[in-house]
Amino acid sequence: MKVDLSDTRKIIQQYRKKKGILIPLLQEIQADYGYVPKESVDLISKELAIYPVEIYGILTFYAQFYLTPRGRHTIKVCQGTACHVMGGKEILDYLSNKLEISEGETTKDNMFSLERVACLGCCGMAPVVVVDNNFYGRCTIQKLDKLLEKYQEIK
Amino acid sequence: MEIKVLICMGTSGLSAGAEEVARTFESELKRKNLIKKCKIIRTGDRGLFRDTLVDIITPDGRVTYEYVKPEDVSKIVDEHLLQGRPVKRLQAGKDYKQFFAGQLRIVLSNCGEINPEDIDDYITHGGFNALKKVFSMVPDKVVDEIEKSGLRGRGGAGFPTGLKWKFCKNAKGDVKYVVCNADEGDPGAFMDRSVLEGDPQSVIEGMTIAGYAIGATEGFVYCRAEYPLAIKRLGMAISQAKEKGFLGKNILNNEFSFDITIKQGAGAFVCGEETALLASIEGRKGMPRPRPPFPAQEGLWGKPTLINNVETFANIRHIMMKGAEWFSSIGTEKSKGTKVFALAGKVKNTGLVEVPMGTTIRELIYGPGGGMMKKRIGLKGVQIGGPSGGCLPESLLDIPIDYESITQTGAIMGSGGMIVMDKKTCMVDMARFFLNFTVAESCGKCVPCRVGLKRMLEVIEKITEGKGKKEHINFLHEMGITIKNTALCGLGNTAPNPVLTTLKYFPNEYQAHIKNKSCPAHVCLELLKFEVIKENCVKCGQCYKACPVGAIDWKKKEYPKINKEKCIKCKSCINACDFMAIQ
Ligand SMILES: Cc1cc2nc3c(=O)[nH]c(=O)nc-3n(C[C@H](O)[C@H](O)[C@H](O)COP(=O)(O)O)c2cc1C
Ligand code: FES
Secondary structure (H helix, E strand, C coil), rough: CEEEEEHHHHHHHHHHHCCCCCHHHHHHHHHHCCCCCHHHHHHHHHCCCHHHHHHHHHHHHHCCCCCCCCCCEEEEECCHHHHHHHHHHEEEEHHHHCCCCCCCCCCCCCCCEEEECCCCHHHHHHCCCCCEEEEECCCCCHHHHHHHHHHHHHH | EEEEEEEEEHHHHHHCCCCHHHHHHHHHHCCCCCCEEEEEEEEECCCCCCCCEEEEEEEEEEEEEEECCHHHHHHHHHHHHHCCCCCCCHCCHHHHHHHHHHCCCCCCCEEEEEEEECCCHHHHHHHHHHHHHCCCHHHHCCCCCCCCHHHHHCCCCEEEEHHHHHHHCCCCCCCCEEEEEECCCCCCCCHHHHHHHEEEEHCCCCCCCCHHHHHCCCEEEECCCCCHHHHHHHHHHHHHHHHCCCCCHHHHHHCCCEEEEEEEEEHHHHHCCCCHHHHHHHCCCCCCCCCCCCCCCCCCCCCCCEEEHHHHHHHHHHHHHHHHHHHHHHEEECCCCEEEEEEEEEEEECCCEEECCCEEHHHHHHCCCCCCCCCCCCCEEEEEEEEEEEEEEECCCEHHHHHHHHHHHHCCCCCEEEEECCCCCHHHHHHHHHHHHHHHCCCCHHHHHHHHHHHHHHHHHHCCCCCCCCCHHHHHHHHHHHHHHCCCCHHHHHHHHHHHHHHHHHHHHHHHHHHCCCCCCCCEEEEEECCECCCCCCCCHHHHHCCCCCCECCCCCCEEEECCCCCCCCCCCHHHCCCCCCC
């Protein structure tokens, strides 16, 4: 797959000659592409004279960055303390088994990416699952099965 | 007089569908020709989780509705606004009143009351009066006032705020910075986020006052990227403050200039640690470094930098307006003012609770918390302070909430996460949960934290899998103490706390896992047999209803039978059982 680098170029332009830019720059690249493509890293390295190792150091240190494209739907399972106490781990384990991927991965058909998050701030409806920014509270495995079916339809 | 309709719309309100309720109000009010007389105010969350909370303020007074659904709106408009008869059925009940009765809301006073996206609303609620007042004082006097108030940092460690300001003020350097720590890494806490969502201006005002006091002209808020709504509202608040002359060049026509920039975190717990946070703002990996030098001497880009937590800054304007004496009259001898807690877990009312220091944990659970969610499954303990804190048993719940008392137990005050646990919570599993978190979040710079925590986790995992040995207890203890004493930063220094406190207060649970190979709370998967305990079972059939794969046979008045071949061990049945009758 070829990556269109024109957006990367534009974003780099905005950040030239500013201090402390690498993280916001990469965040913007990710917001644009949905992940940080290798090709963009190469270009940033060349244009801003930063070693790739430094850029990858940051990309792999912070949990927020992805080096591969995301699936059609992103499922985030809250693993905050309250959700854990209310059975959040079972929810994550179940999804991971059912979708046959670990957290951080994407299904082969590119439908679902599975992620964990720490406290979403609505512990009152723990355990919480977020699909594409829609919140689902008091989750049970039965509810999850229905959710997956529903999102499977939305292509 | 105009009628006000307040709708709680922070992250938790929005997740419960508050936006739809607000839109329905808009269209309904238009349809009934009331829109000119009414003002819809979208506020941040008030702190109690009640799906959508709506308050109606008319000349007759204020009525609060809870669990409001879009389909309820027309009834409220018809009966309450048109006919003057509030809808009884939807009015907030006893629990709502109890939740707020035991609280003293200073930091949260505006949350759920004002529209955070409209700076004028903040101003009409007394906003920026403190800043105006401060300009008539010399900076030294401001620092003095904060010092006298006895305010201590709300980010966890409880360092005296006035003293920190003084160090920073006295540090040599022409350029200084003010940084607000909004990283909120504790995975069970959300008070900083709620303040930023519900009352962002108060943080701006606090930071600006700090800038004036220590002589800084630039401020940064380091906010985690997982908080998009907080970032959005803070951003709006900053630009509106600039337009109105509360930020920027020559604030309110004084010589003093101050500006604030938002920096987004990128998902690393350790970045809440102050030196790591500074590295991250500078665009590097968020790795901590040894202190001294402290940030107050050498911080951002080597310049003296004042770092305080969101809640700390949100207290400032109240202290400047009402005075140090007022503030120090609240709380205990060494801990002044209030503390906001994110109360969650197996308690009836979950949400943000602000109480005076010195309140006991029990008062908090049985007052605002409303007691246990399920009375039948009694209280076991409380987790406080997140991954750096500890688990306290029921017998310790009468200690007062202040920095010293909590530290004495082996936990820490932390930023304010408080999770209530009942008999269905396994303490060994809790220890494993937090260790899992700290192992994943350790930055890897120092050996005790990188290697030591991992070894501890491996041992705890063995115990939860039924492979524990007697000598493991000693190992955990020694390793925990060693890491505490030798790790480079606060993450490692406190990460063993969840293990050490559970070892200390719940030794029997470890023994049960190691000796009897059983998990008394029926949590640890490898130790579960998925069998019905007939003495406990009341034949209610909840397990049968919860099973997603039809592996349970049950008929009325009969014991359920679990078909082990079909069972996928998802624990739905165990979670659904109120009688702990499946092991
Ligand atoms: C691992 C670790 C994580 C921390 N996380 C936070 C945090 O999320 N928010 C915060 O305000 N302080 C956090 N702190 C404390 C900060 O280092 C610092 O003490 C605090 O921001 C100072 O502000 P205060 O004096 O107002 O509390 C953390 C410390 C450690 C060691
Ligand atoms: S722990 Fe999941 S929402 Fe708070």
